[in-house]
Amino acid sequence: MGTIMFEIVEMPEDKASFYRVLVAQAKALTEGETDAVANLANVASLLFTTMAEVNWAGFYIARGNELVLGPFMGNPACVRIPFGRGVCGTAIREQTAQVVDDVNAFPGHIACDSASQSEIVIPFSEGGEVKAVLDIDSPVTSRFDEEDQKGLEALVELLVERVQFDQLCY
Template sequence: MSLAIQRSTAPKAAQYEELLAQARSLLSDETDRIANAANFSALVYHTLPDLNWSGFYFFDGVELVVGPFQGKPACVRIALGKGVCGTAAQTRETQVVRDVHDFPGHIACDSASQSEIVVPLIAKDGTLAGVWDVDSPIVHRFDADDARGMEALCRVFMELAWA
């Protein structure tokens, strides 16, 4: 399957609607979780503007371990409750961090990152599967519209790629 990926300049709601349709198409015929996670990461990274990292941390029963991503090399392991990813995993709540320097205990895997959004991934049985993490080199890049859009994308990922 060939999917043309272009950065969008449309309003955020329209960007996310288009991205949701592309994600559904990309994930619907593949059953391998790693392949789906890799393609999902690339789709988001190359579609949304002003990102410097997008990817997964999967929960191994003890801690979060880096999964497929786009961007510079990342921290490999993150404890629950540590940093933005560990906080999202522990609280099971999306974390929108407009300025990472204001987040107590932020883990700086890439010093260029200035803002971050992390969505917890919850499996159908209610267990923690991991987190979806997106960073930007722009302060205040993420807001409530991004939280809604990223949460919708993660629901599609969990429905189609984690089932």
């Protein structure tokens, strides 16, 4: 097998354009690759290296009644999160994105990194069942907004098509 060359292009400053480029880059990174861990690891790296004011980006995988740490970039993280606890567990329980301006004001927030001040979590659903979440933290309060949510939901839609969740869930 040959080496795949991939270059991260300069990201546009306006959010809508940023997310169009980000999704296109994620599509190129995952094109033809069937390994779920490899795809999620590359996308976590892409997010961490291209998004401004982010100190953690990665995935938690649904297993039983909890989320288990998956591929990520950033400081070491909490390994297991029960459904319904913290921002990630709430996203799973409610099956909706969570945009939290101030994690310190979020009831039941799980502080894996004390530097994190805001967070966005987007759940992955397949066949009506939540399989994982995309979790991104920022050291800046109110870092994420509706445009981030829309752009990251488009990324998650791409990943739902590209990731074989049966490789991750047991």
